[in-house]
Amino acid sequence: MPQKRILPYVIMGILLNKDCTGKQIMDEFRFDIGEFWQSSHSQVYPELKRMEQDRWIESYSKEDNDKEIHYHLTAYGHEIINDWLMEPVDKLPVSKDxxxxxxxxxxxxxxxxxxxxxxxxxxxxxxxxxxxxxxxxxxxxxxxxxxxxxxxxxxxxxxxxxxxxxxxxxxxxxxxx
Amino acid sequence: MPQKRILPYVIMGILLNKDCTGKQIMDEFRFDIGEFWQSSHSQVYPELKRMEQDRWIESYSKEDNDKEIHYHLTAYGHEIINDWLMEPVDKLPVSKDxxxxxxxxxxxxxxxxxxxxxxxxxxxxxxxxxxxxxxxxxxxxxxxxxxxxxxxxxxxxxxxxxxxxxxxxxxxxxxxx
DNA sequence: GCGTCCATGTAAAAGGTTACATGATTAA
DNA sequence: TTAATCATGTAACCTTTTACATGGACGC
Incomplete structure (x- = not known):
């Protein structure tokens, strides 16, 4: 169900704990977050690029390994996610049961x-x-x-x-x- | 999240109890069914037409009032919905919470x-x-x-x-x- | 008669899933 | 070396939402 674009906030939430590659983010979805939110890599990878363009995150690669792209929350991204976490939830979810x-x-x-x-x-x-x-x-x-x-x-x-x-x-x- | 086309089954489930107009079906969504499934009229009306084409339902209007279109489950539709109700649910829903x-x-x-x-x-x-x-x-x-x-x-x-x-x-x- | 509401209908935009594609790494 | 796997990327399709459109009914 098309909802108000939540995915970038989920990703930023994950990045609060540690820098991640796309793969690592997907692992989060596969394990714990999967209990209450799901996504697929075909959403996440393009989303990461969009978020980088918006300066919410930035990418870097380690010296010894330039294939792995790590993403890191910017200060601006921190603001965004923290504001979002502060907003109260205003309605209960309706699961398609x-x-x-x-x-x-x-x-x-x-x-x-x-x-x-x-x-x-x-x-x-x-x-x-x-x-x-x-x-x-x-x-x-x-x-x-x-x-x-x-x-x-x-x-x-x-x-x-x-x-x-x-x-x-x-x-x-x-x-x- | 695109799921496997559930809407027609919901509509047929509603029609099990009584013939309905589009409006009446929407009322079901607004009230009780809304607790665990939601839809909007812009989905329901086209769906009704598709279902009629598939011969799952048929439409008629009362003599005195040919504007109101009532929908009625066909025998074929009965089969379809009853088969569907028999299929066990194979996984728990993940609500976007x-x-x-x-x-x-x-x-x-x-x-x-x-x-x-x-x-x-x-x-x-x-x-x-x-x-x-x-x-x-x-x-x-x-x-x-x-x-x-x-x-x-x-x-x-x-x-x-x-x-x-x-x-x-x-x-x-x-x-x- | 005129405006408003309501049932129905349609279109556009966005999210999400599935399937397909690619290049690199690993295993046999 | 070749096949298979994996991380990443892309495209097509479907669903859902939001907004807009229409035509009749009803109140004023």
């Missing part, structure tokens, strides 16, 4: 498709939960790690809480039909 | 922007929760109503559960920072 959609259209509580949808959804949520817990284990097993990337920790904890709640709810409804 | 995104990038647990983000989010979730509860009150205050549109009821109950959990979590984190 196929599970809701299909369930919504099934009127009969004994329709076997309901049970099917629920069982699959439970599987999906369980898998997601496992993944999230592993991630927490890997990244935040010490208080020090938590304090170093507190926002990341919060978002991970929140996702886990949501999925736990979701799982309980789904199983409860499945059993008490 | 600005709250997660912004929080993610704030490393310092004492950054005042965190508190700000949380307070705003609490407000948003509270409002959403109120709206959902009103909706449940209005639509599902009797067991008969629940049994008549069980899927709709489930989705509404699920949304309420999620938001309740979310609200507790947010408030807890805000207080124990």
């Amino acid at each position: 196929l599970f809701s959609l299909k369930t919504f259209f099934i009127n009969d509580r004994n329709d076997p498709r309901l049970e099917n949808l629920f069982k699959h959804q439970i599987q999906l949520v369980s898998n997601s939960l496992n993944h999230l817990r592993e991630r927490r284990q890997a990244l935040f097993s010490s208080q020090e790690q938590i304090d170093q990337q507190y926002g990341h920790y919060l978002i991970l904890a929140r996702a886990i809480s949501r999925q736990e709640n979701q799982l309980v709810w789904l199983e409860d409804k499945l059993n008490n039909r | 600005l709250f997660s995104l912004k929080t993610f990038f704030i490393n310092d647990r004492n950054d005042p922007r965190l508190e700000n983000l949380f307070k705003h989010q609490i407000q948003l979730v509270s409002n959403s929760l109120n709206h959902l509860r009103e909706r449940r009150q209005a639509l599902f205050s009797s067991q008969e109503q629940i049994d008549q549109q069980y899927g709709h009821y489930l989705i509404l109950a699920r949304a309420i559960s999620r938001q309740e959990n979310q609200l507790v979590w947010l408030e807890d984190k805000l207080n124990n920072r």
